[in-house]
Amino acid sequence: MKQQYVFGLAALLAILGLSVFAYKWQVLGFPVSKNQETSVWTIESSISFDSGPGSIKVNLLIPTLTPGFRMLNENSVSRGYGFGLNYGSGGRQAQWAIRRANGPQTIYYRISVYEDARADQSDTTPPFPPPPAINEPFKTAVDVIVADVKEHSADTVSFTSELLRRMNNPSPGPNVELLISSAGTRTDFVDSITKILAAARIPARMVHGIELKRRQRNAEMLTWLEVHDGDRWHYFDPMTGDQGLPESFLIWWRGNEPLINVEGGNNVQVGFAVQENHLAAVEIAETKTAQKGANAIDFSLYSLPIQTQAVYSVLLMVPIGALIMVFLRNLIGIDAFGTFMPVLIALAFRETKLFWGVVLFTTLVALGLVIRFLLERLRLLLVPRLSAVLIVVVLLMLIISLVSHRLGMETGLSVALFPMVIIAMTIERMSVVWEERGATEAIRAGLGSLIVAITAYVFMGMQWLEHLIFTFPELLLVVLAIVLLVGRYTGYRLLELSRFKALAGQ
Amino acid sequence: MIFSRAKQLREAGVLGLNERNTDYIMRLNPRRLFPRVDDKALTKELAIAAGMAVPELYGIISNQGEAREFGAIVGERDSFVVKPAQGSGGDGILVITGRSVRRRNSFRLSSGVMISEAEIAHHISNIVSGQYSLSGNPDKALIEYCVRFDPVFAEVSYQGVPDIRVIVYRGYPTMAMVRLPTRASDGKANLHQGAVGAGIDMSTGETLAGVLDNEVVDEHPDTGALVSGLHIPHWDFILQSSARGYDVTELGYLGVDMVIDRELGPLILEMNARPGLNIQIANCTGLATRIARIDEIYDDKATYAVRARVARTEFPAERQTSILFDV
Numbered sequence: 001m002k003q004q005y006v007f008g009l010a011a012l013l014a015i016l017g018l019s020v021f022a023y024k025w026q027v028l029g030f031p032v033s034k035n036q037e038t039s040v041w042t043i044e045s046s047i048s049f050d051s052g053p054g055s056i057k058v059n060l061l062i063p064t065l066t067p068g069f070r071m072l073n074e075n076s077v078s079r080g081y082g083f084g085l086n087y088g089s090g091g092r093q094a095q096w097a098i099r100r101a102n103g104p105q106t107i108y109y110r111i112s113v114y115e116d117a118r119a120d121q122s123d124t125t126p127p128f129p130p131p132p133a134i135n136e137p138f139k140t141a142v143d144v145i146v147a148d149v150k151e152h153s154a155d156t157v158s159f160t161s162e163l164l165r166r167m168n169n170p171s172p173g174p175n176v177e178l179l180i181s182s183a184g185t186r187t188d189f190v191d192s193i194t195k196i197l198a199a200a201r202i203p204a205r206m207v208h209g210i211e212l213k214r215r216q217r218n219a220e221m222l223t224w225l226e227v228h229d230g231d232r233w234h235y236f237d238p239m240t241g242d243q244g245l246p247e248s249f250l251i252w253w254r255g256n257e258p259l260i261n262v263e264g265g266n267n268v269q270v271g272f273a274v275q276e277n278h279l280a281a282v283e284i285a286e287t288k289t290a291q292k293g294a295n296a297i298d299f300s301l302y303s304l305p306i307q308t309q310a311v312y313s314v315l316l317m318v319p320i321g322a323l324i325m326v327f328l329r330n331l332i333g334i335d336a337f338g339t340f341m342p343v344l345i346a347l348a349f350r351e352t353k354l355f356w357g358v359v360l361f362t363t364l365v366a367l368g369l370v371i372r373f374l375l376e377r378l379r380l381l382l383v384p385r386l387s388a389v390l391i392v393v394v395l396l397m398l399i400i401s402l403v404s405h406r407l408g409m410e411t412g413l414s415v416a417l418f419p420m421v422i423i424a425m426t427i428e429r430m431s432v433v434w435e436e437r438g439a440t441e442a443i444r445a446g447l448g449s450l451i452v453a454i455t456a457y458v459f460m461g462m463q464w465l466e467h468l469i470f471t472f473p474e475l476l477l478v479v480l481a482i483v484l485l486v487g488r489y490t491g492y493r494l495l496e497l498s499r500f501k502a503l504a505g506q
Numbered sequence: 507m508i509f510s511r512a513k514q515l516r517e518a519g520v521l522g523l524n525e526r527n528t529d530y531i532m533r534l535n536p537r538r539l540f541p542r543v544d545d546k547a548l549t550k551e552l553a554i555a556a557g558m559a560v561p562e563l564y565g566i567i568s569n570q571g572e573a574r575e576f577g578a579i580v581g582e583r584d585s586f587v588v589k590p591a592q593g594s595g596g597d598g599i600l601v602i603t604g605r606s607v608r609r610r611n612s613f614r615l616s617s618g619v620m621i622s623e624a625e626i627a628h629h630i631s632n633i634v635s636g637q638y639s640l641s642g643n644p645d646k647a648l649i650e651y652c653v654r655f656d657p658v659f660a661e662v663s664y665q666g667v668p669d670i671r672v673i674v675y676r677g678y679p680t681m682a683m684v685r686l687p688t689r690a691s692d693g694k695a696n697l698h699q700g701a702v703g704a705g706i707d708m709s710t711g712e713t714l715a716g717v718l719d720n721e722v723v724d725e726h727p728d729t730g731a732l733v734s735g736l737h738i739p740h741w742d743f744i745l746q747s748s749a750r751g752y753d754v755t756e757l758g759y760l761g762v763d764m765v766i767d768r769e770l771g772p773l774i775l776e777m778n779a780r781p782g783l784n785i786q787i788a789n790c791t792g793l794a795t796r797i798a799r800i801d802e803i804y805d806d807k808a809t810y811a812v813r814a815r816v817a818r819t820e821f822p823a824e825r826q827t828s829i830l831f832d833v
Contacts, residue, residue, distance in 0.1 A: 330524055379628040381570070382635035432637065436597045437699050438690070490525035497511045499720050500522075502787050504514035 006488045010481040017477030024285075030471050031281035033464055038284055040072060040277045041212045043219070043250065044110045049265035051101040056264040060109055061253035064091035069113040069250055072287055078107035090257040105265065113250060114284055129198040141175040146200045156202055156229035157243070164225075164241035167193060190223045190238045191256055203228040205255050207235065212248040212274055219272040221252065221259070301470055309470075314347065316469045319479050321346055321456040326486050328452050333493030336449040337429050344419045345449070346456035351417040354457060358450065360400065360415045361423075365446065367396050368427035369434070376431070390424040519792025521783055526759075530797075534676070534758025535779045542755045543777040547591045547646055552754045558747060559773045561587075561651040561765075568646040573631040576649060577611070577623060585652035588630060590638040592645045598638030599694065600629055601652060601666065616665045617692060653773060656766040658739060661731035662702075663687050667765055669695045670706070670738065670772075672748035673781055673793065674760040677810070678800045679745045679817035682706040683788040684713055684738065689728045697784045702726060704733045705789030707823035711741025714823055717787040744772045745814035751777050753810060789823070796821055 024030045047058060062085075063071070076083045081096040094109050134142055149166065153159040166176055167189075179196070183189040190206050197204035207224040224245060225236040235245045245251075253259060262268045286302060301312055321343035328334045336342050349357035371392045375385055400415045426449070434442035459465065469475055492500075515522075521530075543549055553560045564586060565579035580586055588600040601616040611623040630647045632638070639645040652667075659668040666687030673681045683703045690700030697703050702723060705714035716723045716733035726733055738744070748762035751774065761781025764772050786793055799820060808816070 333523070379625070381631060382637050432597075438692075441698070488528060490522070490528050492512050492515060492520075492522040493524060494508070496522050497508065497515065500515055500520050500783075500787060501511070502717070502720070502722050503518045503520050503790060503792060504511055 003488060006484055010484045013477045013484070014481040017474045017481070020474040021472045021478075024472060024474075029281070029285040031285070032468060032471075037278045038114045038281050040112055040114045040279045040284070041069075041248075041250070042110060042112045042275045042277065043210060043212075044108055044273045044275075046106055046108050046271045046273070047260060047262070047268065048104060048106040048271075049262050049268040051103060051105050052264045052266065054264050055099045056097065056101055056105070056262065058096040058107065058263075058265070059088075059261040060094045060096075060270075061088075061090050061257065061259050062092050062094050062109060063111060063113070063250065063252050064254075066113060066251050068115060068245075068248075070116045072112040072114055072284060074109070074111040076107065076109050081107060088257075090255045091253055114279070115248070129201065129203055131201070132195050132198045134195065134199070138179060141178045142196050142199045144175050145179070145196060150200070156227060157234055159200065159202065160197065160204075160225070160227045160234070160236055161241050161243070163193065163196060164236060164238060168239060168241065186238070187223045190225055193225060193238060194256070197227065207245075207251055208253050208259065209245075209249050209251040210272055210274065211246050212250055212276070214276055216272075216274040219274045221272065222246075222249075224249075226254065301473060313466060313470050314350070316473060316476070317460040317466055318343060318347070319476050320465065320469065321460050323479050323483060324456045324459050325452060326483055328455060330486050330489060331493060333495035333499075334448045334452060335445045336452045337426050337433075337445055338422070338449075341422050341426055342449050342452035343456050344422050345453040346460055348418045349453065349457040350461060352415070354454065357457070358454070361418065361450070361453075363400065364393065364396055364415065364418065364423055365427055365430065368393055368423065369431055371396075372427050372431045376435075386424065386428055389427055390421065393420050393424045393427065515792070519795030519798070520786055521793040521797070523783060525794075526783060530675075530759040531780055535760075539755060539757055540779050543757065543760070543779045545591050545646075546589065546593075546648055546776050549755075549774075549777055550648075553751075553774050556750060556754050558750060558754070559770065561653055561767075561773050561775065564649045564651070566591075566646050566648055567630055567634060570631050570634055573627045573634065573647075576627065576630055576647075579649050585654075587648075587650050587652045588626065588633070589648050589650070590633040590645050591648055592639035592643075593633075594638075598629075598633055600626065602626075603652065616667075618665075653765045653767045653775075654769070656739060656768045658736055658766070659684070659686065661729055662704075662726045662733055662736065664689045664726070664728040666691070666694055669775055670744060670764045670766070671703075671781065671785060672744065672751075672762045672764070673785060674748050674752050674762055675793075675797050675800050676758045676804060677749055677752035677808070678804075678813045679708065679748050680796045680800060680821070681785050681789055681791070681793055682708060682744075682748075683785045684736075686716070686726060686733065688718075688726070697782065702733060703784055703788035704736075705785070705791070705823065706738065708745075708820075709818045709822035711738040711744070712736065712823075713738065714789060717784060720784070720787055722787070722790070739766060740772050742814065742818075745817055746810055747772060747774060749810035749813040749817075755779075791823075 025032055045060065047060060062074070076094060076096070078096050080101070081098045084095045086093060086095060096107055145163070145166070149159055149162045153162045166172060167180065169176070172180070179192055180189060183192050187206065194204040194206060204225060204227045207226045208221050209224065210219045210221060223238065225238045227234050227236060234243060236243055260268055260270050301309055304312065322340065325340065325343055329336070345361060352360060368389065372389055375388055380388065397415050397418065397420065430442050430446055433445060541548055542552060547566055550560050550563055564583070565576070567573060567576060584605055585603050587602070590598040593599065602613045603616050604614040606612040606614070606620065613621050613623070613626065615621055633645055633647040636644045655667050662668070663686045668684055668686045670682060670684050672679050683705050685695040685697060686702040686704065687695050688700055688702055692699065695701050700719065702716040702718045704716040706712070707714060713734050713736040716726070718727060724733060725731060744764055747764060751760055751762040755777055757779050759781070761778035763775045763778065765775050766772050783793070803816065803820070
C-alpha cells in the first residue's frame with residue numbers, strides 16, 4: 001500500500017522533472033552541455049541616399065523565410081524616421097518615413113540570426129505561373145529552347161539543370177544568345193531564366209541572399225534560382241547549374257521586386273556588413289524564450305543577479321551530494337560520522353581542491369583529536385568542552401593558514417573554508433567513538449566519512465552536471481524521486497553481502 | 507557474483523538493515539512508543555509495574571548539581587552500575603565491582619582499574635549533559651544493582667556481564683543469543699565493541715557456535731573455552747519474560763536484553779527498538795524465515811506463556827553440522 005504511494009509519487013516527480021527538462025531542452029533550446037556556443041551573425045544593412053525636397057519613404061525588403069537560420073532579433077537605427085515592419089508581396093519589408101530631411105541620409109537595419117539546422121521553413125506551394133507575355137522574336141526563341149530542353153529532361157529538376165547548362169554554355173546556340181544578350185547583370189540573367197521556366201509552366205523565382213563568412217564589411221548580395229517541383233522548392237546556382245544553396249547562405253528576399261525603394265530620395269546606396277559573434281547557447285535560448293513570452297524564463301536561475309547565481313550553482317549541487325550519501329549509506333553500507341557532514345566537507349573540497357582538502361582535513365581532525373583527548377583529562381562539562389573544541393579548531397585553522405603562508409604554500413590558506421562547527425562536532429563524535437568503541441571503529445568511520453566526502457566531491461565537481469542542474473533545476477525532482485525510491489529499498493547493502501557471508505550458501 | 511550472493515542470502519532468509527528499518531522498525535514500532543525503551547528509567551518503571559524482574563534501582567541523577575550526591579545514593583555498597591537512561595549500544599556504562607577497603611572513595615571498575623569518586627562524578631555529569639544520549643539532549647544517570655552473573659558463563663566471558671538478547675517479533679520470541687564480553691570489548695557485552703555472540707537453540711536453551719566480528723568462532727578468544735553447548739538456566743522464564751516485554755512496550759520488533767543473576771535469576775536489563783542483525787550470524791540462521799513463520803501462526807489472543815511455548819516448538823536450532831567453517 002505505502003510502497004505504491006512511494007512509487008507513484010516518485011514516478012510523478014520524475015515525469016514532472018523530466019518533462020519540464022525535455023520542454024526546455026527541445027523546445028526552448030536550453031543547452032545540455034556547458035560550452036555549447038552558437039555563431040550569431042549580425043547583418044547590418046546601411047541605406048544611404050540624398051534627400052529630396054519633400055517627404056521621404058524608404059522600403060527595404062528584409063528576411064522572411066530563412067532556411068538554416070533562426071532570427072534572434074532585429075532593429076533599426078534611423079534618427080527622426082518613423083519605422084514599421086509589414087508584409088508586402090515580396091515578403092516582409094521594413095518601412096521608414098519622414099516628412100522632411102536635409103542632406104545625405106543614412107539609415108540602418110540590423111538583424112541577428114543564428115544557425116539552426118532544424119529551421120526548415122518551407123514556403124507554400126505556388127500556383128502554376130501564367131505563360132508570360134513575351135514579344136517576338138524572343139517568344140520563338142523561348143519556345144524552341146523549352147521544347148528542346150524538354151526532349152532532354154525527365155522532370156522539373158532535370159529540366160532546370162539542362163536549361164542552366166545550355167544557358168551557361170560558352171558557345172550557346174543562336175536562340176540562347178538572343179535571350180541572354182540583353183541580360184547585363186547576374187540578376188537580369190536569372191530573371192530571364194525564370195521567364196523561360198514560366199513559359200514551361202514551372203514555378204520559379206529568384207532568391208537573393210548573403211553568404212555569411214567570418215566578417216565582411218561589404219557583403220555581396222547573391223542571386224540564386226529557386227524552382228518548385230510541385231512538392232518542394234529546389235535551389236540552383238544559376239551560373240553552374242549545381243543544385244543546393246551555398247553553405248551558410250542567408251536568404252534575404254525572394255522574387256524580382258527591387259530590394260530597396262526610396263521615394264523622395266536619390267543616389268541610393270545599399271550596403272551589407274556581416275559580423276560573427278559567439279553567444280552561449282543559453283543566452284540565445286533565453287532571448288528566444290522571452291520573445292515567445294513563455295514563463296519558463298521567469299523561473300530560470302539565469303534571471304537572478306550574477307552573485308546569487310554563483311551561490312546557487314554551488315547550493316544546487318548539495319542535493320547531488322545528498323544523493324551520493326544515500327547511495328553510499330543505503331546501497332553500499334559505508335559508515336560515516338554525521339548524516340551530511342561528508343557533503344559539507346565535499347563542499348569545502350571544491351575550494352581547496354582534492355589533495356589539499358584531504359591533507360588539511362586530516363591534519364585538522366588529527367590535531368583536534370589530540371587536543372580533545374587532552375581536554376578530556378580536564379573533565380569539562382559537555383557544552384564548555386564542545387565550545388573549547390570549536391575554539392581550538394578555529395585556532396588550528398589560523399595556525400595552519402599562517403604556517404603554510406610562511407612556507408609559501410598558498411593552498412594552506414583555503415583551510416579557512418572548512419565548516420568549523422562541523423569539524424568540531426566530527427572531532428567530538430570521533431573521540432567519543434574512540435573511547436567507547438576503540439580506535440579501529442573510530443578510524444574506520446573516519447575513513448568512511450572521508451570516502452563519502454571524496455566521492456561526493458567528485459560528483460559535485462562535475463562541470464557538466466553542475467551546468468545541467470543549474471540550467472535545469474527541475475532535474476532535482478528526479479533526484480528527489482530517486483531518493484524516495486532508495487528510501488523504500490529493502491534489499492541488502494553491498495557490504496552486508498560480506499558481513500553475512502557465513503550465512504550464504506547453506 | 508554480487509547478485510548470486512544476494513540470492514543466496516535471500517534464500518537463507520537473512521534480514522538486511524534496509525529491510526529491517528523499512529519493513530519492521532518503521533511499520534511495527536511507532537515512534538511514540540520509542541521512549542518506553544529509549545529511556546531506561548521508564549522501561550524499568552513499566553517492567554516493575556508489570557511485575558517483571560529487573561535489577562534494583564538505587565537512584566536516578568537528573569541534573570548536574572546532584573552529580574556529587576551519588577556517594578549518598580550508593581551508600582556502603584561495594585558494587586553498582588552507572589548508566590545513561592537514554593544511552594545506546596552500551597555506551598557510557600560504568601560497572602563498579604568493588605572499592606578500596608581503606609580509601610572508601612576509590613572504586614574498582616570491572617576491568618580492575620581504580621577510579622576515584624570525582625571521576626565517577628564527572629562521568630555522571632557527562633551523562634546528564636547528554637553526551638551518550640541518542641538525541642544529544644540532557645539525560646539522566648541511573649545507578650543500579652550490579653548483577654553478579656551466574657557461573658554458567660564464567661568460562662566464556664572476560665570480565666563484565668554476559669547478557670542474553672532475545673528478538674521478539676509481534677510478541678513471539680524469535681531468535682536469541684548470548685553476548686560474551688572479551689578483553690577487546692572492555693568487559694562490555696556489545697558485539698560492535700568486540701564481544702562474542704553465541705546463538706541459542708530456542709527449543710533447549712543451549713548455546714550454538716559464536717560469532718566475533720562477523721566471523722564464526724568456536725572458542726572464546728580470551729579464555730579459550732568452547733562457546734557452544736552451554737545450557738542456559740531458567741530458559742523458560744527467559745522466553746516468557748521476553749514475550750512479556752512486548753506486552754509492556756507494544757513494540758512489534760523488539761530486542762530484550764536479560765542477564766542471569768546467580769541469586770535473583772534472569773533480570774531484564776533493557777529493551778531495544780532497533781536490535782542489531784548480528785544475531786543472525788550467531789545463529790547461522792536468517793530472521794526473515796522465522797518472521798514469516800510467526801506471521802503464519804500469529805494469534806493476537808495468545809498469552810505470553812503460549813507465545814514462549816510456540817518459540818520452543820517452532821524454532822529448534824539447525825544442528826551445527828550445517829555451519830560452514832571455511833569462511
